[in-house]
Amino acid sequence: MGKTETKIVRTTSWSAGPGCHGGCGLMAHIKDGKLVKIEGDPDHPWNQGRLCARVLAMTQYADHKDRLRKPLKRVGERGEGKWEEISWDEAFDLIEKKMDTIRKDFGPESMVFAAGTGRDIYPWICMLAYAFDSPNVMFALTGNACYGPRLAAVDTVQGDYSVFDAGQWFPDRYDNPNFEVPECMIIWGYNIHATCPDNLFGHWITDLMKKGTKIINIDPRLSWFASRSKHWLQLRPGTDAALAMGFHHVIISEKLYDTEFLTKWTNGHHLVRKDTERTLRESDLTGSGSKENYVAWDPDASEPVVWDTTEVAFRKIDVTPMLSGECEVTLADGCKVACYTVWDAFKAEVNKYPLAEVEKITGVPAKDIAAAARFYAKSKPAAIHWGVAVDMTPALTPLVQAITCLWALTGNLDVPGGNVTARLAFDVAPYALPGSKGAIRLKSEKLDETRIGKDRYMPMNKFYWRSQTDLTFDQIFTEDPYPIKGLWLQTAGVMQGLGMDPKRWREALKKLDFVVAVDIFHTPTTQYADVVLPTGTFLEKDSFRSWWVPLQSINKAMSTPDCKSDAEINFELARRFDKEFKFENLHELFDNILEPSGLTFKQLQEQGWAFPPEGSTSCPYRRHERGLLRGDKKPGFRTPTGLFELWATLREDWDTEPLPHHEEPPFTPVSRPDLAEKYPLILSTGRRSPAFFHSEHRNIPWLRDIDPDPIVEIHPKTARAHDIGHGEWIWIENWMGRARLKAKLTPVVPKWMIMAAHGWWFPEKKAAEPSLFGAWESNINMLIPMGHQGKDGMGAPIKHSMCKIYKCTPGEEVSHG
Amino acid sequence: MAKQSEYGLLIDYEYCTGCFTCQIACAQEYGWEPGMGGIRVQEIVQNLPKDKAYLTYLPFPTELCVLCKPRTKKGLKPACVTHCMSGCMTYGTIDELTEKLKEKPRQVLWAPK
Ligand code: SF4
Ligand code: SF4
Ligand code: SF4
Numbered sequence: 022m023g024k025t026e027t028k029i030v031r032t033t034s035w036s037a038g039p040g041c042h043g044g045c046g047l048m049a050h051i052k053d054g055k056l057v058k059i060e061g062d063p064d065h066p067w068n069q070g071r072l073c074a075r076v077l078a079m080t081q082y083a084d085h086k087d088r089l090r091k092p093l094k095r096v097g098e099r100g101e102g103k104w105e106e107i108s109w110d111e112a113f114d115l116i117e118k119k120m121d122t123i124r125k126d127f128g129p130e131s132m133v134f135a136a137g138t139g140r141d142i143y144p145w146i147c148m149l150a151y152a153f154d155s156p157n158v159m160f161a162l163t164g165n166a167c168y169g170p171r172l173a174a175v176d177t178v179q180g181d182y183s184v185f186d187a188g189q190w191f192p193d194r195y196d197n198p199n200f201e202v203p204e205c206m207i208i209w210g211y212n213i214h215a216t217c218p219d220n221l222f223g224h225w226i227t228d229l230m231k232k233g234t235k236i237i238n239i240d241p242r243l244s245w246f247a248s249r250s251k252h253w254l255q256l257r258p259g260t261d262a263a264l265a266m267g268f269h270h271v272i273i274s275e276k277l278y279d280t281e282f283l284t285k286w287t288n289g290h291h292l293v294r295k296d297t298e299r300t301l302r303e304s305d306l307t308g309s310g311s312k313e314n315y316v317a318w319d320p321d322a323s324e325p326v327v328w329d330t331t332e333v334a335f336r337k338i339d340v341t342p343m344l345s346g347e348c349e350v351t352l353a354d355g356c357k358v359a360c361y362t363v364w365d366a367f368k369a370e371v372n373k374y375p376l377a378e379v380e381k382i383t384g385v386p387a388k389d390i391a392a393a394a395r396f397y398a399k400s401k402p403a404a405i406h407w408g409v410a411v412d413m414t415p416a417l418t419p420l421v422q423a424i425t426c427l428w429a430l431t432g433n434l435d436v437p438g439g440n441v442t443a444r445l446a447f448d449v450a451p452y453a454l455p456g457s458k459g460a461i462r463l464k465s466e467k468l469d470e471t472r473i474g475k476d477r478y479m480p481m482n483k484f485y486w487r488s489q490t491d492l493t494f495d496q497i498f499t500e501d502p503y504p505i506k507g508l509w510l511q512t513a514g515v516m517q518g519l520g521m522d523p524k525r526w527r528e529a530l531k532k533l534d535f536v537v538a539v540d541i542f543h544t545p546t547t548q549y550a551d552v553v554l555p556t557g558t559f560l561e562k563d564s565f566r567s568w569w570v571p572l573q574s575i576n577k578a579m580s581t582p583d584c585k586s587d588a589e590i591n592f593e594l595a596r597r598f599d600k601e602f603k604f605e606n607l608h609e610l611f612d613n614i615l616e617p618s619g620l621t622f623k624q625l626q627e628q629g630w631a632f633p634p635e636g637s638t639s640c641p642y643r644r645h646e647r648g649l650l651r652g653d654k655k656p657g658f659r660t661p662t663g664l665f666e667l668w669a670t671l672r673e674d675w676d677t678e679p680l681p682h683h684e685e686p687p688f689t690p691v692s693r694p695d696l697a698e699k700y701p702l703i704l705s706t707g708r709r710s711p712a713f714f715h716s717e718h719r720n721i722p723w724l725r726d727i728d729p730d731p732i733v734e735i736h737p738k739t740a741r742a743h744d745i746g747h748g749e750w751i752w753i754e755n756w757m758g759r760a761r762l763k764a765k766l767t768p769v770v771p772k773w774m775i776m777a778a779h780g781w782w783f784p785e786k787k788a789a790e791p792s793l794f795g796a797w798e799s800n801i802n803m804l805i806p807m808g809h810q811g812k813d814g815m816g817a818p819i820k821h822s823m824c825k826i827y828k829c830t831p832g833e834e835v836s837h838g
Numbered sequence: 839m840a841k842q843s844e845y846g847l848l849i850d851y852e853y854c855t856g857c858f859t860c861q862i863a864c865a866q867e868y869g870w871e872p873g874m875g876g877i878r879v880q881e882i883v884q885n886l887p888k889d890k891a892y893l894t895y896l897p898f899p900t901e902l903c904v905l906c907k908p909r910t911k912k913g914l915k916p917a918c919v920t921h922c923m924s925g926c927m928t929y930g931t932i933d934e935l936t937e938k939l940k941e942k943p944r945q946v947l948w949a950p951k
Contacts, residue, residue, distance in 0.1 A: 058866060061921050072921045074862040214855045214923070224923040227853055245855050248893040711857045723865050726872035727858050727879075767883055768891040 027052045030578035031062060031629055035566055036140035036512070037541055037587075038083075038558040039076040040714025042220045042568070043141070046629065047072060049079075049560050049578035056083045056560060056579055066192050066571070066630070068222055074711055078723045082558060083579070087542050087720060087784065089555035091583050099531055099549045102789030109585070112552055117597045119535045119551070120153065123506045124598075129154035130471035131506045133493055135161040135513040138715065139168060139220065141564050141575070142512045144451035144461055144614070145591040149509070151463045152595035152602055156472035157488040157505075161513045163521045164810035164817025165481075165490050166412040168219060172455040173485040173815065174421035178666045180659030181456060181650060183428065183440035185404040187225035190441070190570045190641050192632050195232065199642065201438035202229060205400035207237045208246050209424065210261065210410025210820075215709035218408065220568045226406075235400070237393045239264065240410075241705065242734075242776055243769040252393035255771060258705050258821035259414050260383040262683035265423035267379035267387075268394040269371040269681075272430065277398035279432030283344070286645060286657075287429065288664045289364035290317040290342040291328060292350065296358055299673055301350060303327050308353050315662055315670075316350070317342035318360070325350050333655045333663035363668040367426075370680045382683065382691075398431050402438035409707070410820055415809060416684035417816030418480070422669060423681035429665045435642050442650065444639040446631070447618035449567035453486040456659075460614045471503070478814030479675035489814045491807050497529045507535040511556075511587060516545035516796055518716030518780035521805040521819070522757065523796065539590060542720060545782055545796035548789070555584045562586030565611060565622065570639055571630040572618055677812060687809055688822045700755050700823035703774040706801050707820060708734070716780035731781035731799035733762040735826070736772040740764060743826055750829040753777060755822060758803040761829060775826065777801040843951060845905050847919070848935040849897060852944035853926040856881060856895030860918035860927065867906070867917040876903035876950075877918055897927070899950035905929070 028051045035043030046065025050058040059079050063070035092112035097103030107115075123131050134150040134157065136142045143158075150158045160169060175182050185206060191197035206229065213223035226246075230236065236250035239261070247253040256264055272278050283289050292301040292315075303310030306325060315328040317335070320343045327336045335342070345368075347361050376387035383390075397403050405428050411420060433439030450457035463469055473496060474489025475482050481489055497505045508530070513519055520526040523545075530536055530549035538550035547553045561584060564575040585593075588607055596602045604610040611622035620631060633639040638649045645665075648654045657663035661670045673679040690697035712718060712727035719725055733753060735745065745751055747766040752759045753775070762777055770776050779802065783795035797803070804824060810817050856879055864876040877897045884892040897918070906916030910929070914920070919927045928935060932949055939947050 063920075070920055071923050071925070072859060072863075073923060074858040077859060077862040077866050077921060080866060214857060224855065224857075227855060227924045231853065243891055243893055245893055245895075248891075249852070711859075722872040723862050727861070768885060768889075769883060769893060 025053055027057065030576060032560065032576040032578055033566065033573040033630075034076050035559050035564070035575055036142065037556065038079050038560065039073060040717045041073070041075070041217045042139045043559075043566060044068070044217070044220060044222060044573065045072055045076065047076065051579050054579060056080050066194055067189070071224065073217070074727065075714060075718060075724060078721050079558070079560065081721050081723055083560060083581070085542070085720065088581065089540060089542060089553060089584070090581065091555060093553040095551045100790040100793070102548060102787075104553070109583070112554060113593060113597065116537060116552055116594065120507060120598070123535060124153065127504055127506050128471070129468075130157055131504055132509065133157040133159050133488060133505055133507070134509040135159045135511070135515070137161065137512040137514065137519045139568070140512045141559070141566065142587055143454075145588040146509070146511055147452040147459070147461045149591040149595050149598075151461060152599035154464065154468050156463055156469045156486075157493065158486070159488045159490055159493050161490055161515050161519050162817075163491055163805075163807050163819065164412075164415065165485070165487055165815050166417070166817040166819055167409050168412065169455065169485050169487065170412045170417050170813070170815035171407070171421055173480045174418040175425050176455045176484060177418070177480065177671050178422055178425055178660065178669050179429070179434075181442045181444065183434060184219070184221060184443045184569070185226070185406040186438050186441045186641075187229060189225065190632065195228065199437055201402055202232045203234045203400070203402050203404040203438040205237060205397055205403040206234050207239065207397060207403070207405040209239045209405060209407040211240075211406060211408030212244050212709045213406070213408065214245060215711045216714055221406070235396070237397060241771060241774055242708065252389060252396060254385045254389060254393055256383040256385050257689070258410070258703060258774070259686040259689055259818070260683065261411065261414070262416065262420035262423050262681065263374060263379050263382040264385060264390065265420065265427060266371055266374035266681065266683060267376055267383070267390045268397065268427055269423065269430075270374050270376060270379070271391050271394035272398045272427075273368055273371055275395065277395065278430040282432045282434070283364070283430060286665050287667050288315065288662045288670070289362060289367070289667055290344050291315045291363045291662070291668065292318060292325070292348070292360040293363060293366050293668070294358050294360055300363070300668065300670060301325075301360055305352050306350070310353075313661065318348040318350075318362075319343075328662065330661060330663055333651075333657040367667045367680060370682060374683070397427070402436050403431060403433050404428070404439050412816055413707075413819035414686050414821065415811035415816045415818055416686070417811055418672075418813050419678060419681045419684065426667060426681060434665070435644055437642055441641045442644055443569045446567045446570045446572035446639050447633050448638055449572060449615055449617050451567065451614050455484040474814050479671075479677075480813045480815060483671070485815070489810065491810045491817075492814075494525075494529060494807055497532055506533060508533050509537050510546060510550065511539040514544055514546045514716045516549070516793070517782040517800060518802070521802045521817070522807045523800055523802055524758070525807065539587060542784065543788055544716070545793045548793060554590055556590060557581055557584040557586050562588060563607065563611075563622070564588055565615065565625060571632045572615075572620070572625065573630045574622065574626040576626055686818045686821055688818055690823065693823070696756070696823055700825050702739070702824050702826060704753065704755065704777065704804065704822045704824040705774055705820050706777045706805065707779045708776045710778065713780065716782060719782065720784035730763040732765045732778050734765050734767050734770045734776040736768060736770050737766045739772050739775070740766045743828070745826065745828055750833065751826050752829060753801065753804065753824050753826055755804050755824045757806060760799050760801050760803050761833065762799055762801070775824070843949070844931050844933070845929065845951075846932045846935050846947055846949040847899060847905070847916070848928040848930070848938055848945060848947050850926040850942065850945045851894060851896050853924040854895045854897065855924050857923040859921045859923050860897045863917040863921040864903070867909070870902070874902060876900055896946070899948045903950040905951050
């Protein structure tokens with residue numbers, strides 16, 4: 022030990038640094054103000070001392086020579102890489118002046134605030150945007166196609182989100198007497214180990230496997246899970262919904278569903294009118310009846326019975342409504358109309374997916390689907406967890422519905438070891454997300470009216486309060502219905518990872534009057550900013566996280582001179598833009614947001630983390646039975662019917678399909694055989710690496726050593742047919758463009774598909790155009806379009822496109838070092 | 839106390855996920871240059887009959903592994919063992935680890951020093 026003491030600070034990881042969605046407890050060893058070591062906190066219930074490679078490489082990150090250490094003002098042309106260092110005051114003055122001009126001349130909505138994946142950023146970017154009075158907070162991925170859409174789609178039918186159960190709700194975790202180990206777990210399009218996405222620690226699943234959980238893996242690629250699974254279903258990318266419907270087919274025809282859940286907790290017995298294909302409402306029966314109440318059929322009395330959604334009960338006691346069958350109902354105008362039940366409608370939809378058909382669509386043998394579906398349905402309890410592959414297809418809502426109905430109909434919703442309803446810890450909701458309006462809000466609902474996509478896409482209207490990315494992107498060019506003049510980019514690397522069609526993004530950035538980028542390092546994206554602000558890692562900030570359970574504090578362990586945390590930057594500017602901003606400092610704001618927990622930020626910091634007690638809304642299990650989900654404390658769900666909706670009444674109201682189903686994505690050999698002739702291979706992208714989080718970490722030597730090159734995985738037989746050898750540089754090309762990646766010959770991919778790594782740029786190369794850190798060499802997003810979002814404005818074809826491959830000619834290989 | 843040469847690392851490679859934590863934990867602990875370190879994680883893709891494959895990872899202790907003597911002296915576990923995401927590494931005497939080795943297949947016992 023040296024002369025100065027080493028200070029040990031306990032804190033929680035979240036974003037800048039490991040890049041992840043966070044949650045690990047760790048000890049930062051600080052000496053002379055510098056990070057000398059990170060050590061996992063063995064007492065932390067989240068990770069029990071374990072840590073990933075990225076957070077253990079923090080000493081190379083926190084003190085990296087290339088960190089931005091001063092606010093920068095652009096002095097040359099955009100992309101020229103010429104900057105002048107300025108003070109924070111100058112930077113804030115400049116930003117305030119420019120943005121105020123935009124607000125005055127074009128309105129606050131002309132300023133868009135863009136963020137990326139689930140970092141510790143959304144509360145703070147909402148705080149800034151809303152203080153400025155702009156509703157346009159944008160998650161800058163095409164189709165907003167990560168996580169939010171899944172939340173919105175699950176909320177549509179279930180009113181709350183669910184995740185797999187690893188006892189993360191309890192301080193004693195797996196030892197908690199209420200917890201049960203799932204007998205089976207479906208891992209759906211998810212390589213969770215590498216990056217801990219969606220606020221779940223990836224290796225919890227490994228823990229469960231050691232305790233006996235058997236895996237069903239759904240993935241076109243042989244992952245670690247696939248190798249160790251009881252059933253591996255290697256589907257063609259983009260056909261997940263057909264597979265889920267195939268599961269339903271087996272479960273329904275073999276009567277493997279949970280009848281009690283079906284009859285008691287779903288809208289299965291609500292009636293659907295044959296003439297309109299819409300649910301029968303009380304208002305259809307009597308003039309004074311409510312449109313919000315639904316109707317079932319009482320077979321004993323041979324008459325309709327009203328399901329009162331305010332009471333969350335039938336109007337009649339002891340009624341056993343018809344679950345299956347037809348009936349004739351007399352309407353208010355005296356007409357008679359034939360009706361059938363939601364359950365029959367659901368079954369009829371499922372019947373469109375006999376396994377032979379599902380095999381044809383997905384490529385998965387029918388007998389494997391049947392065996393896996395049986396194993397899932399017979400295992401008690403069983404859980405499903407899904408990855409971003411589910412969002413990265415345009416028809417994600419019907420897909421999510423199909424999967425959600427699987428866990429509900431098998432009786433696995435909010436049961437120990439099943440799919441547990443996930444509420445924000447103590448219902449501490451910093452900002453608006455599906456499920457909650459949040460503490461940080463726009464000053465009035467009226468200000469939300471100009472939010473881009475709000476009127477076009479109903480899920481985004483109702484509970485996904487972001488601007489729709491593809492429409493926003495277009496609007497930068499068209500200026501219709503109003504011009505977009507400024508863009509605030511924070512955790513949003515649109516040029517190197519988050520943006521599809523990055524060449525068009527470059528044009529978009531160049532067209533804007535004013536661009537601010539907040540980052541830790543220069544990236545291809547920062548090259549187009551007018552002002553670049555240097556922010557800090559998770560070690561350099563105070564913050565907290567209430568994303569599911571537990572509630573945790575992030576405690577500042579060190580500071581880097583002249584860098585400010587994202588929250589600090591946005592707080593100071595929010596105060597400038599909103600003369601009525603009511604907080605003096607960040608801790609006051611934290612205290613305000615944390616109020617529902619009964620803890621102040623200081624108290625939370627002292628204890629590090631807090632678990633909601635038994636009986637609270639954010640503590641499982643079976644909360645729908647115990648009246649813990651709804652505001653009125655009645656048993657049931659937070660849906661329009663108060664029930665789990667097999668038939669999504671919101672989607673009926675929005676004139677979209679109320680039932681789950683499969684839709685063929687836009688760029689597949691099935692939907693576009695013409696393109697398949699020229700581009701015969703399926704191009705899938707985005708396989709995760711434990712060394713990187715999206716486009717980050719290419720500049721961290723220990724991590725780059727693990728995964729030095731942009732890799733494309735090709736089956737050895739496919740490679741041989743193209744005369745491509747292991748380690749050779751190849752071009753991947755389609756109608757949009759081409760990218761150069763290094764071939765890895767491996768049988769983990771099928772012969773008909775290649776898997777290209779995403780997020781590649783080369784921090785070691787020159788920043789200024791035309792090099793742009795090698796942005797145009799290997800970024801696979803150059804082959805993926807914008808503007809193909811799904812019918813809900815959510816979801817996009819990111820993981821399934823088409824391509825051809827060929828060897829680079831000598832001299833074309835990427836060189837770097 | 840047993841001599842250094844009597845200690846080893848038991849790896850349950852059924853559960854090694856290839857997270858590379860051990861490799862970086864060692865690099866952090868001893869400040870190794872990129873490309874060096876006490877342990878290197880290998881990916882092993884096994885080709886099986888009928889066009890099947892199996893994916894395995896295995897951490898291999900190099901000439902540079904000192905079995906974390908500076909840590910174990912203080913009663914701490916080796917850096918790689920402490921942080922291993924799967925909890926699939928065990929440090930102990932060769933005798934203890936040999937007993938554990940008998941309990942389950944798909945394990946390997948390294949005696950690097
Ligand atoms: S990626 Fe996982 S292990 Fe690493 S810091 Fe984040 S939550 Fe922890
Ligand atoms: S035991 Fe210590 S020295 Fe050996 S590989 Fe693990 S961390 Fe490195
Ligand atoms: S830390 Fe553990 S799980 Fe990760 S690569 Fe090393 S041995 Fe495998």
